Amino acid sequence: MAQTVCVLLSASDRKRLDAIASDRNQPSKYIERARVVLASEAGRPVQQVATEVDVSRPMVWRWQQRFAEEGPDGLLRDKTRKPGKPPVPAGTVARVVALTCGEPPPGATHWTGRAMANVAGISLRSVQRIWDAYQLQPHRVRSFKRSRDPRFAEKMADIVGLYLDPPAHAVVLSIDEKSQIQALDRTQPGLPIKPGRCGTMTHDYKRHGTTTLFAALNVLEGTVIGRCMQRHRHEEFIRFLNAVERAVPAARMIEAVVDNYATYKHPKVKAWLARHPRWTFHFTPTSGSWLNAVETFFSALTRQRIRRGSFHSIVSLQAAINTYLDERNAEPRPFVWTASVASIIAKLAKLPVASE
Numbered sequence: 001m002a003q004t005v006c007v008l009l010s011a012s013d014r015k016r017l018d019a020i021a022s023d024r025n026q027p028s029k030y031i032e033r034a035r036v037v038l039a040s041e042a043g044r045p046v047q048q049v050a051t052e053v054d055v056s057r058p059m060v061w062r063w064q065q066r067f068a069e070e071g072p073d074g075l076l077r078d079k080t081r082k083p084g085k086p087p088v089p090a091g092t093v094a095r096v097v098a099l100t101c102g103e104p105p106p107g108a109t110h111w112t113g114r115a116m117a118n119v120a121g122i123s124l125r126s127v128q129r130i131w132d133a134y135q136l137q138p139h140r141v142r143s144f145k146r147s148r149d150p151r152f153a154e155k156m157a158d159i160v161g162l163y164l165d166p167p168a169h170a171v172v173l174s175i176d177e178k179s180q181i182q183a184l185d186r187t188q189p190g191l192p193i194k195p196g197r198c199g200t201m202t203h204d205y206k207r208h209g210t211t212t213l214f215a216a217l218n219v220l221e222g223t224v225i226g227r228c229m230q231r232h233r234h235e236e237f238i239r240f241l242n243a244v245e246r247a248v249p250a251a252r253m254i255e256a257v258v259d260n261y262a263t264y265k266h267p268k269v270k271a272w273l274a275r276h277p278r279w280t281f282h283f284t285p286t287s288g289s290w291l292n293a294v295e296t297f298f299s300a301l302t303r304q305r306i307r308r309g310s311f312h313s314i315v316s317l318q319a320a321i322n323t324y325l326d327e328r329n330a331e332p333r334p335f336v337w338t339a340s341v342a343s344i345i346a347k348l349a350k351l352p353v354a355s356e
Contacts, residue, residue, distance in 0.1 A: 005068040007040040014038070016072045033063045033075040040064050088126050096120050096130045100138055111138040146351050149285035156344065158282055159257055159291050163219060163337035170253040172219040173244065174293035174335070177261070178301070179232045183208040183317040186310045201308065209314045213301075213321060214240040216256075217294040222332035224297055226325045228318040234266035241272060241279075252278075257292055259284045293335045297328075 009017070020026055020034040032055065039049045040060065050057045066074040096116060104110050105119070113131075117124045131137070149155065166172045185208055190201035212232040216225040225247050229236040248254055258264045258281055273279050284291045305324045311317040 005064050006043050007037060007064055007067065009037075009041050013072055014041075017075075020072070020075070030076055034072075036060055036063045037067045037075065088122055088130070092120055092122060093130055096122075096127060097134055097136070100131065100134075100136050104138075110141075144351060145287045146348070147285045147287040149288065152285040152288065153341075153345065155283060155285045156288065156291060157341045159284060160337065160339070160341050160344070162255055162257065162282065163293065163335070164340070166220060167253070167255065169251070170255050171248050172255045172257070173248075174217040174219060174257045175215070175244075176259060176289075176292050176294045176298070177212055177214045177232050177237070177263075178298045179212045180210045181213060181306060181317065181321075182210050183311040183314045184309075185312045201310075205310075208312060208317075211314055211318055211321075212236070213298075215294050215297060216240075216244050217297050217335060218332075219293055219335045219337075222334045223329045224294075224325055224332075226321070228321055232263065234263045234269050237263050237266075238269060238272050241269075241276075245276060245279075254279045255282060256280065257282050257284065259289050259292055260286055293337070296335070 017034045017038050021031050021038060023031070032053065035053050036049060036055065036059065039052050040046075046057050046060050049060050053060075063075060099116065099119065100111055105115050108115065113124050113127050116127045120127065162172050184205040186202045187204050187206060188202045190199060191197075193199040211228045211230065214227050214229060214232075214237065218224070225244050227240050227243055229239070244254075256279060260283055263269070264281070264283075273281065289295060301321070301324055305320055306317075309317075309320060311320065
């Protein structure tokens with residue numbers, strides 16, 4: 001494009017353009033166009049006009065031409081553009097949604113964007129937009145396990161009641177063990193994180209044994225009593241109970257939430273409980289370990305300290321766990337349970353019932 005017109009302004013045109021350029025309520029693009037035309041009067045060079053208004057030369061040429069063709073009114077509207085691609089028909093959208101929620105294609109476990117695009121006859125981006133609009137994520141799956149415990153509701157209500165309304169003059173402890181924590185040592189040092197590059201670690205490792213962490217989470221205070229042991233038999237569990245017994249003030253009753261692990265029901269463990277009457281065990285339902293609050297602590301420990309760690313011995317692994325326990329107990333945060341019994345039962349009712 002080159003300059004093909006010479007801008008000549010009448011008194012009325014100049015007056016109107018001055019009004020547009022000085023009107024703060026006008027869109028900035030209209031003001032800029034009026035300034036371009038005003039600065040173009042009397043055949044001034046395009047480069048000079050572009051520099052003065054701080055725009056490009058093609059823009060000066062474009063609005064000089066528009067003014068010559070349509071006058072000041074032409075500066076106050078944009079030319080219509082060719083319409084873009086037509087939207088995906090509603091029938092195609094409904095078909096994509098139905099296919100996504102139905103059976104996957106033969107030989108596949110789930111729908112992919114490209115597979116759906118080929119079947120529906122649309123682009124991959126169109127499939128992605130439809131999935132976003134209907135919140136469909138066929139590449140993701142969430143696991144679940146429905147409890148078949150005949151006393152599920154009773155046990156669940158007992159434990160949730162302890163969390164929501166703990167008894168007075170009692171300590172509510174959530175007890176469990178995290179077994180088989182491996183002391184893995186990477187074969188080579190990894191590279192640190194840098195801008196534009198994530199941290200690295202080798203895929204292979206050396207095994208240096210395992211340890212078991214017994215932990216008791218104080219639900220009200222958020223502190224954790226933890227002991228690392230080599231095995232997880234009833235002997236180690238009784239030793240851990242003795243440690244908890246010494247740590248909890250003698251005047252407090254102890255309400256302990258535990259799962260259905262066989263160690264916790266061993267005859268010697270029952271005999272220990274008989275000798276310590278202030279203890280009461282509350283067993284979670286079968287396949288209901290998610291009711292055990294200490295699992296949240298184990299999850300944080302794994303993510304923050306173990307999973308990406310490198311340990312050259314069991315001693316270094318246990319030292320790392322003990323350090324994490326000390327840091328956690330230095331700034332404890334109470335465990336807060338918010339779900340009611342009714343809301344849990346209503347949510348579980350939506351799960352499919354497994355056939356016998």
